[in-house]
Amino acid sequence: MDYFPLFLKVKGQTCLVVGAGEIAARKIELLIRAGGNIVVVATEIGNTVAAMQHSNPIVIRQKAFSHEDVDGMGLVVSATNCRTTNIEVSNVAHQRRIPVNVVDDPALCSFIFPAIIDRSPLLVAISSSGVSPVLTRLLRARIESAIPASFGLLVQLAEKFKLLVKQRIPQPSQRRIFWEKILQGSVAELVFVGKQDEAEQLLLSQLQQADPAVSQGEVYLIGAGPGDPDLLTFKALRLLQQADVVVYDRLVSNEILDMARRDAEKIYVGKQRDNHSLPQESINRLLTDLALAGKRVARLKGGDPFVFGRGGEEIESIMPHGISYQVVPGITAAAGCASYAGIPLTHRDHAQSCTFVTGHLKDGSINLDWQHLSRPNQTVVIFMGLAGLATICRSLMEHGCPANHPIAVIQSGTTRNQRVLTGTLADMPDRVEQADMEPPTLIIVGSVVTLHQKLDWFQTS
Secondary structure, eight states: OOSOOOOOOOTTOEEEEEOOSHHHHHHHHHHHHTTOEEEEEESSOOHHHHHHTTTSOEEEEESOOOGGGGTTOSEEEEOOSOHHHHHHHHHHHHHTTOOEEETTOGGGOSSOOOEEEEETTEEEEEOOTTSOHHHHHHHHHHHHTTSOTTHHHHHHHHHHHHHHHHHHOOOHHHHHHHHHHHHHSHHHHHHHTTOHHHHHHHHHHHHHHOOTTOOOOEEEEEEOBSSOGGGSOHHHHHHHHHOSEEEEOTTSOHHHHTTSOTTSEEEEOOEETTEESSOHHHHHHHHHHHHHTTOEEEEEESBOTTSSSOHHHHHHHHGGGTOEEEEEOOOOHHHHHHHHTTOOSOBTTTBSOEEEEESSOTTSOOOOOHHHHTOSSOEEEEESOSTTHHHHHHHHHHTTOOTTOEEEEEESTTSTTOEEEEEETTTHHHHHHHHTOOSSEEEEESGGGGGHHHHOOOOOO
16 A cells, blocks of 8 residues: 555645646646635646636745745645656655645655545545556546435435434444444435435434344355455445454455455454364354344355355354344355366366365265266366375276376466466376465366366466
C-alpha cells in the first residue's frame, strides 16, 4: 500500500494552487466542492480559472511562486508545466509538513487525488496510487452505475436516526444487525423510489419491534473455493462481510480473508495431515459456543464445505442447540483446479463419469474401492492424496490400470503458485518427489489428463 487512504476535511481551510491551466482548474473545482478557500499563484492565468473567480471564493495572484506563498496553507497543489517549479513547491510544502500534490508526479506528492464518486454524504474514492488515472476513471464509471444517486438520501436517513437507534439498541453488535436489515431491506427500497416519509415511518416501526435483549446467533457454512478470490460467490461475500467472527481453515487465502469485515474476529482452526490446530470436536464446540453467545459466525472452508470438508459433521453438531444456519456452496477444488489446469473432468472421447475420493480415511489408511476406480472411461479425482501417492498408483496398477495410464498432480490450483505435473502411474511418485511437490494438491487420474497441454490456458508467470 503506497498511500494510506484518508478523507481530509478542507472546508474553511485555505488551499494553495500553483498554476492556472486546465488541469489546475479541475483541482480547484474539486477543492471548492469540498468547501476550501482557494488561492491561485501563477504567471499566466487560463480562461477557465479566470472565469471561476466570478462565482467562487478564489484569490488570484498573478506572479511567480515564492516560498512565502505556502505560509498558512492547509493544503498545496502544484499544477504547472515547469518541473523545476513543481519540485520547489513540493520541497517547501514537505519542509513545512503541509500536504502537497504535484499533478502527474507521484514521487513529489504526499497525497494524491483519487477518482471520486460523490453521493454526499456518501463518498467513494478510487486510486491507482497515481500510476494509471485512466484505470481509476474506468473503475469509477463501473462503480457509478452500481450506486444510485439516491444512496446519499439513504445515508441522510441513517444520520437522522442514528442517535435514536443507539438509545433504543445500546449493544453495538445488535445495532449493526438492525442497520444491516434497514439499509438492505424495504426501508432502503422506499428511499430509492423517493418515498422518504414512508421509509422513516417503516424504520420507526421496525425500531419499536426490535428487542435489544435478544441476541440471536447464526452460523454460515461458506465454501471459499479452491484459492482464487474471484471464484467466491456473491452470497458468500455478502455473508462473510456481515459476520462477527470468521472461523477459517488452512486452505483459505489471505485475499479472501481480507474481504471480511475489518472488525470481525478471525479464528484459525486449520488442519494439516497429522497436525490439527484444533480437533474436529473442538471446532464443533467453538461454532456452537460462538453462536449461542449471539455471534454471527462465518465458518470459511476451502473448496465446497460438503465435499470432503466435514461440513455435514459441523452442521449436525449445532442443530441440537437450535442454532440457525445457512450453507453456501463453493467451487470445489476438483472443478476449480481441473479447469485452471486445462483438464476437463468429463469428455466424450475420454471419460463418461467422474468419481471423487479422499486420499486418506479417518484412521489415516487408504482403503478405497480399487476395482471400481480402475475401470476405463472415467476420471478419478483424489483429494488429500499426496502422502499416499505411491500406494494409490501401485493399487490402481494392481487392479488393472496400465502402467502408462495418465495422471496429474496439481499444487495450489487456481492461484499464482499453481503447478501442474503430468505423467503416468508408473513414474508419477518419483516425478513428484523430484519436483518437491507440497500440499495442498489434487490428483486427477484418467486419459483426460492428456488434454492438459492442449487446453492449458491459465498462466501463472
